[in-house]
Amino acid sequence: MTSPFAPLRGQLLSAAEALADGPAALPEILAGIVDDVDHALREPLEIFPVCHHSPASALAMLRRLREKQPKVIYLELCEDLQPLLSELHNCRLPVALQAFASELMDFPKESAPLSVIAPITEASAEYQAISYALDTPGVSLVLVDRSTDHVFQWQPDPSSPAETPEPEEDLHGDAVGVEIGDLRPRFAELEEHLLHHGQVRHWSEWWDQYVEQPLAGADHETYRQVMTMIGSLFRRLAPHDSKRYASDEDRERYMWTRIREHLAATGADPADCLYICGAFHAASRLAEVGSAPGTPDFEITPRTGTTWLYGLIPSSHSAIEAQFGLAPGSVSIAAATWQKQLGRLRLTPFQLDGQKGGKKKAKRALPPPSVTTGPVTDHLTGYLAGPPTLDGLDxxxxxxxxxxxxxxxxxxxxxxxxxxxxxxxxxxxxxxxxxxxxxxxxxxxxxxxxxxxxxxxxxxxxxxxxxxxxxLGGDRIGQVGYDALPPLARDVYDRLAPLGLNLEQRSIQRALLDLAARPELAPCSQLLWMLRYLLPDQAVRPIMGSRKLGEKHIQESWDLDLGRHQRTIIELGYEGVTVEQVLEQRLRRDAWDPKATAASALKAVEHSMLFLESPRLTEELGARAVELLSAERTVDDAPAVLRRIRRLLGHYRATTPVLPSWCERFVTGGYAHYCTLLPTTFVDEETGVRQVGAMLGFLFGMESLALSLGCDRTQLEIAVRQSHPESPAKVALLWAARHQLGDLPLADLRLRVDELLGNPLVVPAVPQYVSGFVQALEPVPRLAPFVVETISKAFGRLPDPVLLPWLPTLITTLRQQAAELVPVLTREAGRTFPGTLAAIDSWTPPWLARRPATATATGARQPSGGPAGTLLAAHPASTDAVAELLGCPGEWAPAVAVPASGRSALLTAFPATADAVAALVSA
CATH class of the missing domain: 3.30.750 (Transcription Regulator spoIIAA)
Structure with missing residues (x-):
């Protein structure tokens, strides 16, 4: 049979021969394009080539559906998204069909979660076909593209998403976009050539100028042949050795295999069917392409064991542009062009019944089909030879x-x-x-x-x-209707209904909760705090009120922006039926994560107590924290562990008669664990002073509880004696630990600091010692007066070349690592230094006014001078009684004519206390 395109084929070959200096492949390419168009038009099952979000394609589709009224429509879209199409009735476009999987099988675990989206807009041929099929009785719509599971099976590395710019509102996130009708040259030099000679900046502008506008009013055959020709050109110039080209060919084999399976199963006549696909796929010449019986099928591999969840999420013009690399504003311009062409051509588009946000149109019965089948005629020659039909200046x-x-x-x-x-x-x-x-x-x-x-x-x-x-159109943002939401999202809206707010509104709304006057709002408050934990910060933001252990607020204020974060709520519905279930799963996942630490497990424990109030879950998470702590070989998280376990123990002591069993095991296990690691961490250069201080804080702070639960203090004493640090800051920490254990009196500490300040060789390292003493306030808070004294001596005696460079370091360290210690130092400094400027001249530092005790020949010490010594000498019986009660044996020095036991040791150990008591009694 003679091809109707034979004259055009001859003209193009003649033109190729005239270009003697052109590429050698030019005649083959030009002839191949005509053959591809002829091959596609001869297919008994009509192929309708489209471009994604193209008004020209939508107009041609609208006219063709009204003319032909097909009974079966095959659509290039992931076949497992079929059940979602009926939910489009309840949405305001644009929205995106989504498949989501967080628990993966046969895929790399680090690639989770996997997500596939397929956006739908009104100005698209796909939406016109979907609306026609769903609202027209007797019409079947069949999705024939690969499943979402195969999308990632065929993707070389599912864990690395495509490098596309993120949309401003992140409506699609890092989901893989299904490119329905993708039509863009994959030959970079070709695209650059077209943009240069078309005097445009980007591909969207070229497509609008040279394809959209000329084809807007074209008849069906002209549109079909031109689109197939463009698809053939881009296909033949695409790199055939790329993975994407091979994947596209497998997609074509997949889709035609599904089409033949459906035709064989239903007995449908191909003449009553319509196959909608991208123009790139319409020009395929593969052996597996075609509806004729006997065409070889493609072997479709089984899906993996991954469970996919499906739903609709909001989309927007800007999100679609960013997802598919279109020029900013191009989808909005396409939407405006669509509306203008509808009015100019006086066409009524197909629209789903109940479509939110759309204009209600009177339903009219479709006229009988006006399509007459006849021989294929050449419309390309006239279209290519004639001048472009361009609108004049409006x-x-x-x-x-x-x-x-x-x-x-x-x-x-x-x-x-x-x-x-x-x-x-x-x-x-x-x-x-x-x-x-x-x-x-x-x-x-x-x-x-x-x-x-x-x-x-x-x-x-x-x-x-x-x-x-x-x-020119704005960034239209879609919305998923209530009936199309997953159960969790509907439950959220229902439970927040007492607030009396329109939560679907795309603006920030202020919610005021007076829990004292309206106690029925307490469940709303609880839900908002859980959503605060699960959703992005801007979706649910507290203005007044907080949720901490032991706190209870009677008034709260919230800024709610759930309308613009509908996608995140929908994706929560993929993880569970209720917010509580999702939160419990998240807490378990965090605690049992391979990278979980004792600190992260304690954080999960605290959140379970704040949000879920589930003793069973809290006990499981606490047991996991005990297990993780005993397995840790570093103390990097020691500060966080100490901070969280202190807070949890304080809460339990205030609210329960006994501690939970996991808390007792955590304290005893942590005491033994940190005692074991203490000598190693003291000498480990990679372990910071903050971490060692937190370890000592745990050991000394939990000591009384640990000893009551059966721990042995000897283990701590041995660990301290085995510690031999070399870093000055850690040496200071060790001195503080020895002082806390009673092995290093305060007088000896002062003596060692004075020796440091008096040794010129050690003076440059004194700031590091001081930093260690500051960190020692965590395990030994009663050293605060001594630390203030040490810092004051350092400020007074260190030379400027040593002092000035150290001050910024001290301030930065305190701010970043020990912010909670600054109030302790400040309060102690306020008690030590004078409160007025006039008192400074007559003020004497207490460490200079104190007279050190002197040793006697017998080894006993005389009591301090001043009012304390006078008081004790006048009342020796009271002093003896207190000394015996404290277990401090000793004798008075011979210089004091009052023989007794324990006085000298008591006064030497607690001089400040004796002075304070003497001053109080004298007053």
Whole structure:
């Protein structure tokens, strides 16, 4: 049979021969394009090539559906998304069909979660086909593309998502986008050539100028042949050795295999069917392509054991542009073009019943099909040979744009005027003429507006380019209706209904909860705190009120922005039926994560007590914390462990008669664990002073409880004696530990510090010793007066070359690592130093006013001088009684004519206490 495209094929080959210096493959490419078009049109099952989010494709689809009224529509879309299509009735477009999996099988665990999205807009051929099929009785819609499981099976590395820019509101996140009808040259040099000669900046503008506008009013055969020709051209120029090309060929084999299976199962006539696919796939010449019986099938591999969850999520024009690499504003311009062409051509689009946000249109019965089957005729030759049909200058439309952009610019802080509107109009016409266009496009208008209105600075958040995008259509954002939400999301809306707010509204709303006057709002408060933990910070944000152990607020204030974070709530529904279930799963996952630590497990324990109030879960998480602590070989998280276990023990002691068993095991296990690691961490250079101080804080702070539970203090004493640090800061920590154990009296500590300050060779290291003493306030808080004394001596005696470089380091260290110790130092300094400026001149530091005790020949010590010595000498019986009670044996020095036991040792050990008591009695 003679091909109707034979004359066109001959013309193209003649043109290729005339280009003698052209590529050797040019004749083959040109002839192959015509053969591809002829092959596609001869297929008994009509192939309808489309481009994703193309108004021209949507218009051609709308007209074709009304003419042919097919009974079966095969659509290039993941086959397992089929049940979601009926839920589009309850949504406001654009939305995206989503498949989600968080628990993976046969995929790398580190790639979780996996997500696939397929966005749907009104200005798309796919939505017109879906609306027609769902609202027309007797019509079957069959999705034939690979399943979402196969999407990741065929992806080389599921753990590394495509490198595409993120949308501003992150509506799609890092999901893999299903490119329905993707039509873009995969030959970089070709795209660059087309953009250069088309005098445009990006691919979206070229497509709008040279494909969308000419094909908007084309008849069906012309549209079909031109789109197939473009798909064939891009296909033949694409790199055939790439993985993506091989994946595309497997997709085509997959889809035609599914089509033949459905035809064989239902007995449908291919003449009554329509196959909607991307133009790239329409030009396929594979052996497995075709509906004829006997065509070889493609062996479809089974799916993995991964359980996929499905739902609808909101989408937006900007999210679609970012997901698929389109120019900013291109989808909004496409939507505006779609509406304009509908009015110009007087067409009524298909729209799902109950579609939110859409205009209600009267339902009209479709006329009988007007399609007559006949021989294929050549429409390409006339289309390619004739001049492009371009609309003339629409002055009214362009004038409206210019006036509106000036008004919008003034609202956003620009000093625009009527003169700017005139300038934008004239510049738009000028730019269109320079680029070979009769009618200025939205892109010409955008360039003209930026040139004429935007000056040196942008006065507000939006520049003129963004204002043009808003003017020409805006970033329309879809919404999933209540009935299409998963059970968890519906439960959230139902439980927050007592707040009386419209939670679907896309703006921040303030919720005021007076729990004293309206106790019925307490469940709302509990839910909001759980959502605060699970959702992004901006979705649920507390303004007044907090949730901590032991706190109970009677008033709370919240900023709620659930309307713009609907996607995150929907994805919570993929993890469980209720928020409580999801939260419990998250806490368990955090505690049993391979990288979990004792600190993270204690954090999960605290959150379970705050949000879930489940003793069983808390006990399990606490047991996990005990297990993790005993397995740790480093003490990097010791500060966090100490902080959290202190808070938990304080809460239990205040609210329960006995400690839970896991707390007792944690204290005893931690005491033995840290005693074992103490000598090693003291000498380990990679272990910081903060970590060692936290270990000692745990050991000394939990000592009384640990000893009451059966621990042996000898283990700690041995560990301290076996510690031999070399770092000055850790040496100071060791001295503090020995002092706490009673092995190093305070007088000896002062003596050692004085020796450090008096040794010129050690003076440069004194700041490190001081830093260690500051960190020692964690395990030995009663050293606060001594630390203030030491810092004061350092400030007074260290030379400026040593002191000045150390001060910023001290401040930074305190701020980042020991912020809770600063109030302790501040309070102690306030008690030590004078409170007024006049008192400074007569003030004597207490460490200088104190007279050190002197040793006698017999080894006993005399009592301190001053009122304390006088008091004790006058009342020796009381002193003896207190000394015997404390177990401090000793004798009075011969210089004191009052023989007794224990006085000298008692006074030497506690001089400050004796002075304070003497001053109190004297007063």
């Amino acid at each position: 002055e009214e439309e362009l004038r409206g744009w210019c006036v509106d952009i000036v008004r919008l610019a003034r609202r956003n802080g620009y000093l625009a005027s009527t003169a700017d509107a005139i300038a934008v109009f004239e510049t738009s016409v000028l730019l269109a003429g320079m680029r070979g266009r009769t009618r200025p496009t939205p892109y010409d208008f955008q360039d003209a507006a930026v040139t004429c209105i935007e000056k040196d600075t942008v006065p507000g958040r939006r520049d003129v380019k963004r204002l043009c995008e808003i003017l």
